[in-house]
Amino acid sequence: MCPRLNTSGALASFLVCAALAAGCQTYDFEPVPPAAISTPRLEKTVAARGDTPNLMLLVDTSGSMLEPMNPANPSCRSSLGLICLGEGCPADCPTRWKSLQGAMDSFLSTHGTVARIGLATYPGSQLVRGTQCGGTESLTLDLLADDDPAALRAHAQAVNAELHKIPNDTRTGPTGGTPTSASLLFVGSLPQLQTDERTDFVLLLTDGVPNCNESNATSGPSTACRCTLSEDPDACSGDFERLGCLDQDGSVAAVRALRGKDIQTIVIGFGAETASGPGFEVLNAMAEAGGFARKCQTDASCGAGDTCDTALGLCRRRYYQAGNQDELAAALQQISERFEGKPCLIELAPDQFPPSPSLARVYVDGEGYSAGDDTWQLKQGVGVELVGSLCKRVESTSPSHPARIEVRIVIPH
Numbered sequence: 001m002c003p004r005l006n007t008s009g010a011l012a013s014f015l016v017c018a019a020l021a022a023g024c025q026t027y028d029f030e031p032v033p034p035a036a037i038s039t040p041r042l043e044k045t046v047a048a049r050g051d052t053p054n055l056m057l058l059v060d061t062s063g064s065m066l067e068p069m070n071p072a073n074p075s076c077r078s079s080l081g082l083i084c085l086g087e088g089c090p091a092d093c094p095t096r097w098k099s100l101q102g103a104m105d106s107f108l109s110t111h112g113t114v115a116r117i118g119l120a121t122y123p124g125s126q127l128v129r130g131t132q133c134g135g136t137e138s139l140t141l142d143l144l145a146d147d148d149p150a151a152l153r154a155h156a157q158a159v160n161a162e163l164h165k166i167p168n169d170t171r172t173g174p175t176g177g178t179p180t181s182a183s184l185l186f187v188g189s190l191p192q193l194q195t196d197e198r199t200d201f202v203l204l205l206t207d208g209v210p211n212c213n214e215s216n217a218t219s220g221p222s223t224a225c226r227c228t229l230s231e232d233p234d235a236c237s238g239d240f241e242r243l244g245c246l247d248q249d250g251s252v253a254a255v256r257a258l259r260g261k262d263i264q265t266i267v268i269g270f271g272a273e274t275a276s277g278p279g280f281e282v283l284n285a286m287a288e289a290g291g292f293a294r295k296c297q298t299d300a301s302c303g304a305g306d307t308c309d310t311a312l313g314l315c316r317r318r319y320y321q322a323g324n325q326d327e328l329a330a331a332l333q334q335i336s337e338r339f340e341g342k343p344c345l346i347e348l349a350p351d352q353f354p355p356s357p358s359l360a361r362v363y364v365d366g367e368g369y370s371a372g373d374d375t376w377q378l379k380q381g382v383g384v385e386l387v388g389s390l391c392k393r394v395e396s397t398s399p400s401h402p403a404r405i406e407v408r409i410v411i412p413h
Helices: 096-110 149-164 180-188 248-258 279-292 325-340 388-395
Strands: 005-008 011-020 023-029 040-046 054-060 116-121 202-204 263-270 318-324 345-347 361-364 367-369 375-381 381-388 403-409
Touching: 096 149, 096 263, 096 325, 096 361, 116 149, 116 180, 116 325, 180 202, 180 248, 248 263, 248 279, 263 279, 263 403, 318 325, 361 388, 381 388, 388 403
Parallel strands: 054 116, 054 202, 202 263, 263 318
Antiparallel strands: 005 011, 011 023, 023 040, 040 403, 345 381, 361 367, 361 403, 375 381
């Protein structure tokens, strides 16, 4: 449902409906006379206990994953000035792959029940012009066809075990290019990710910019080709005249194709290459197209060095960025919290907060409640939070028995 704006005199109404893992939420703001005050009415339909969502992990296992997380660390360089790779890196110079394995340990052990999790890695084994540049062709582990918490936890540990089977070495570990667009299209073609009864997600975790698209519209060496292989544009020539060029258009188009099938794409950039320049541009565009961009209300909620577009409620950096294992674990934690949902929280924009809780009233299925220790409280900077027995009542809802929450706020002008 697209946003609808209708203005007539003093009356303005907005209707925004967004499908979330916890259900559908509808917001309806209706300022009414007299002109001295406005009484916004916020409505939210909650189904706290819905079907467990599907989450396919699409993990980058290209050769750059064996590079150090922080190449500037002196420990990461030999006496000859060469950067260590894979098993050649000392303990205080972890590789991207080793750091990813550590962060996934925490996420899959702690949050294995948030979704029915599957795993695919890329590139696949297919050689393109003599290099490992083909998209993923199969799943490492399919989605679990079960919603039982114990089964979900066990399956998440099986996913973790598969990730640890890929060694941190240059012989049999991560290798090849980054065929992101082809890999996204493969997982997007899976019928198990195109369901009507549950929400479907792909979590893309990559440490580099996408390439390896033999159908890339640009070719090198030329100014149109942004070569991903080297700062020397001549590196994108011969067999790599298209494979080596940045595949921004193809990757964003693939994300849009998934969104057209009602599959949301969550984007995580891992490492220095994804934090700025072409990496920032392409991952930002993919995250915006994927339907799971980072939300915010203030600059502080976007983190250091980032800002909030309060008009859109989105951070300037739409994707999740991690520069080390701890930051990746934190990003995965934030994503899991969005999956779990917060049915007892009704978020308010900064200009919607009442001066006092006495100027607001909450209705659940038509029954009104004043603020209190067992009903609801104002959570400054966030919104109205249901507490106590009222929250428990909402948490017991389901798609077949939802609750309709209405917040009426008097705001003096």
